[in-house]
Amino acid sequence: MLDYQYIIDSGLLELHALGQLDGTELEQVEVAIAQSEAVRAELKDIELALQRYSELYQVETDPTTKPLLLAQANYISRLEAGEAVTSPPNISPTSKVSDYSEWLDRDNLQMPPDFAGMHGYIIGATEEKTTLIVWLEHGAPDEIHTDELESFLVVEGTCNIIIGDDVVPMQAGDTVTIPLFISHRVEVTSDIPCKVILERRAA
Numbered sequence: 474m475l476d477y478q479y480i481i482d483s484g485l486l487e488l489h490a491l492g493q494l495d496g497t498e499l500e501q502v503e504v505a506i507a508q509s510e511a512v513r514a515e516l517k518d519i520e521l522a523l524q525r526y527s528e529l530y531q532v533e534t535d536p537t538t539k540p541l542l543l544a545q546a547n548y549i550s551r552l553e554a555g556e557a558v559t560s561p562p563n564i565s566p567t568s569k570v571s572d573y574s575e576w577l578d579r580d581n582l583q584m585p586p587d588f589a590g591m592h593g594y595i596i597g598a599t600e601e602k603t604t605l606i607v608w609l610e611h612g613a614p615d616e617i618h619t620d621e622l623e624s625f626l627v628v629e630g631t632c633n634i635i636i637g638d639d640v641v642p643m644q645a646g647d648t649v650t651i652p653l654f655i656s657h658r659v660e661v662t663s664d665i666p667c668k669v670i671l672e673r674r675a676a
Contacts, residue, residue, distance in 0.1 A: 475501060477509040486512070490519045537613055540591040544605060548595035551581070561597040561604040564624035564672045568648050573670050576606060577628065584608050584666065593671070602674040608666040613659040621673045623657075624650040630667035633660045643667075 480486065480502060488494045489502045505512045552558065562572050576582055576596040585592060593607040612632065625634065627643045634641045634649055636657045641649055651657050653676055661667045 475505050475508070477505055477512050480505040480509075480512055481515045486516050486519050490516065490523055536590055537616075540593055544593040544595050548598065559597055560599075561670075561672075563602070563674070564626050564648055564650070564670060566648055568626050568670075570626065570628050570646055570670075573606075573626070573628075582606055584668070588666075600675070602672060605671045606668070607671045608668050609659060609661050610666050612661050612667075615656050615658045617656050618651065618653055618673075618676075620653075620676055622650055622653065622676050624648065624672040624674070625659075626670040626672075628668040628670060630661065630663035630665045632662055632667040632669075634658075635660065 485494065485498060485502050489499070489506075494502060506516060559575070561576065562568070570577070573596075576594075582594045582596065588608060588610070590610050591607065591613065593605045595603060595605050597604040606628075609632065625643065626648045627645050629645055631642070631644045634643055634651075634657060636649075636651060637655045642662075643649065659667070
């Protein structure tokens with residue numbers, strides 16, 4: 474017969490609440506939870522304590538993190554489905570939107586109708602450089618790059634890119650490269666999302 478008090482006192486319930494149990498210990502704890510009201514009550518208290526702790530110490534995430542992670546997952550899925558690896562050209566002062574028509578015209582790389590905030594598709598990725606098509610509804614928050622150069626080519630819409638104290642107005646066809654170690658952000662100024670080619674290249 475299970476020693477319910479041992480289950481309560483041992484720390485196994487905390488590990489269960491964190492999803493860190495497996496094997497025999499997991500089986501024993503799950504049986505104890507099913508059989509003992511005291512164990513269930515203790516587990517509920519632990520889960521509430523963990524929830525309060527997470528709310529108290531939660532960190533506000535950068536709003537660009539999730540869209541960029543989803544873009545990576547999408548790119549991996551496309552490659553696994555047989556999409557060929559491509560190499561978009563580097564963004565430079567002479568870049569044109571038409572340089573990227575191979576990707577901009579593809580049906581599976583269009584803006585989803587229900588996106589909010591930011592959405593992107595990776596169109597090329599190596600150890601040195603990642604290139605994306607990105608839509609920004611409102612803009613992107615302040616950030617500083619220390620080891621990669623970030624460049625933009627505006628495809629549609631308009632935006633201001635604030636680099637330090639300088640405001641750089643951008644419209645379709647404009648390019649800019651952000652210097653290292655300088656805070657910058659993007660503010661969309663058009664009624665439609667600002668669509669850009671975004672390049673992050675190792676400095």
